[in-house]
Amino acid sequence: MSYTLGQEQLDRMEDILQQNLVDIGVRCVFLIDMAGNIIANKDNGKIKHDVYSLAALAAGNFGAVSAMAKIIGEGEFSLLFHKGKKENIHFNKIDADFLLITIFSNEISLGFLRLKVSEVAEMIKKILSEINTP
Amino acid sequence: MAFVNPKKKEVQVKIVYYGPGRGGKTTNLEYIYKKFDARIKTEMVTIKTHGDRTLFFDFLPFDIGKVNGYEIKVQLYTVPGQVKYNATRRLVLRGVDGIVFVADSMMVRREKNILSIKNLQEDLANYKKSIFKIPLVLQYNKVDLEEQGIPLTSVETLQKDLNSQLKTSAFKASALKGTNVVPTMKKIVSMTIATIVKELK
Numbered sequence: 001m002s003y004t005l006g007q008e009q010l011d012r013m014e015d016i017l018q019q020n021l022v023d024i025g026v027r028c029v030f031l032i033d034m035a036g037n038i039i040a041n042k043d044n045g046k047i048k049h050d051v052y053s054l055a056a057l058a059a060g061n062f063g064a065v066s067a068m069a070k071i072i073g074e075g076e077f078s079l080l081f082h083k084g085k086k087e088n089i090h091f092n093k094i095d096a097d098f099l100l101i102t103i104f105s106n107e108i109s110l111g112f113l114r115l116k117v118s119e120v121a122e123m124i125k126k127i128l129s130e131i132n133t134p
Numbered sequence: 135m136a137f138v139n140p141k142k143k144e145v146q147v148k149i150v151y152y153g154p155g156r157g158g159k160t161t162n163l164e165y166i167y168k169k170f171d172a173r174i175k176t177e178m179v180t181i182k183t184h185g186d187r188t189l190f191f192d193f194l195p196f197d198i199g200k201v202n203g204y205e206i207k208v209q210l211y212t213v214p215g216q217v218k219y220n221a222t223r224r225l226v227l228r229g230v231d232g233i234v235f236v237a238d239s240m241m242v243r244r245e246k247n248i249l250s251i252k253n254l255q256e257d258l259a260n261y262k263k264s265i266f267k268i269p270l271v272l273q274y275n276k277v278d279l280e281e282q283g284i285p286l287t288s289v290e291t292l293q294k295d296l297n298s299q300l301k302t303s304a305f306k307a308s309a310l311k312g313t314n315v316v317p318t319m320k321k322i323v324s325m326t327i328a329t330i331v332k333e334l335k
Contacts, residue, residue: 003135010141035229036209037137037146050176052195056209057179060190063225 003097003131010040012127017042020120021102026113027087028103031094031124034059039098049103058101062091081110092117094124136231136330144205145330148229149322152254153236154246155187155215158275161309162236163194163210166319169312170196188214191226201327208323215250224257232269232326234318236309237296239276241285244295251296269325271303272296273318278308 005013013031021029022042030041030051036059041051062080069077080091090102090113100121104113137146151159160180167178174196181190192212197205211230213223235254237247255265274292287295289306297304303321307314 004138005140007140010139014141033137033229035135035137035148037148037229039137039139052207052209053176053179053193056191056193056195056211057181059228060181060222060225063228064190064222067221067225 005039005131009127009130013040013124014042016120016123016127020116020123024112024116025108026102026104030055030101032059032099032101033097034063034099036060047103054101058091058099062093062099079114090114090117092121094121095128098124098128100124135229136326138204138330138334142205143203144207145201146207146209147231147323147326147330148209148211149232149234149319149326150227150230151210151212151234151236152223152227152250153215153275154238154243154250155217157215157236157238157243157247157250158309159212159215159236160188160192162234162273162275162315162318163192163212165309165312165315166196166210167194169316173197187216188212189219190214190222198323201331206323206327210319217249220253220257223253224260227257227261230258230261230263230268231330232271232322234271234273234322235296236273236275237292239274239286239292239306240279241287244287244291247292248295266300269322269329270300271305271318271322271325272300273305273307273309273314275307275309277306278311278313 017029022044027047028043028049031039032055036056038051038055065077065080078093082089086105088104092100094100102117151162153159179193183189194210196208198208211226213226258265280286305314305318307318309315
């Protein structure tokens with residue numbers, strides 16, 4: 001798969017991540033492709049995670065889980081959630097090539113986060129569809 | 135495929151070290167990590183088994199400076215070499231821009247090299263990529279073992295086995311001692327960037 005994103009599309013994506021996720025209290029959010037490249041990322045300015053390593057591991061993790069899904073006869077597991085004591089991580093598939101990863105604390109409920117993430121996923125999907133149909 | 139970010143003026147390039155198990159792929163990355171630790175700001179990520187074999191992949195990101203005003207972020211990966219990890223090996227190759235094939239010069243591993251390069255060809259075909267078109271560098275590792283009297287496959291034979299059709303650059307190397315590790319990496323980075331620049335035009 002090959003794609004290009006313009007500055008304007010990247011700006012719009014970052015605005016969406018900022019307004020819908022970081023502004024409601026998510027610590028860090030990033031949009032990656034399945035090769036592990038970071039497309040866009042936003043955080044609350046207080047944390048310094050190594051996002052490049054996180055992206056590589058997240059893409060690998062998601063790839064592994066998708067392969068497991070196929071073995072047991074599922075098309076895919078479109079979302080994943082890892083719970084920690086203080087930090088949680090949520091993976092949501094946008095389409096076959098892109099993944100949205102959110103890191104958040106226990107102050108946000110998982111239900112609310114899932115709702116917001118699915119809204120964001122739809123908005124991002126719309127922008128991505130513009131690349132394929134210029 | 136490399137990701138070009140016009141907003142951050144940055145290009146992310148994925149280079150994968152591929153080859154038979156125990157061939158020295160991880161050792162290549164460890165050497166680079168040690169050698170350039172001043173320029174590599176993050177930890178090298180490795181997913182290993184208890185027996186110290188690569189289970190999933192190793193990952194080492196670092197910045198190599200600017201090309202045409204774009205910051206180049208090179209991301210080095212290794213695959214697990216063992217035959218049984220075919221599925222995870224394939225996952226790591228997703229979106230690859232350049233490959234270093236690390237062959238094991240030990241005579242007893244000759245067959246393993248040939249099988250592994252065939253496996254690479256199949257894995258790339260799975261992503262509709264051709265082994266003949268993707269930037270690729272060969273590395274004949276473990277040449278230092280000759281001093282210990284361990285029988286090695288000659289470079290001529292390795293060339294015939296692995297490079298007779300590919301006709302690409304090949305380096306005799308010792309990942310353990312660091313011989314030709316950096317030249318191998320520099321060669322694949324320059325070949326990969328040249329290809330990306332050509333594709334962007």
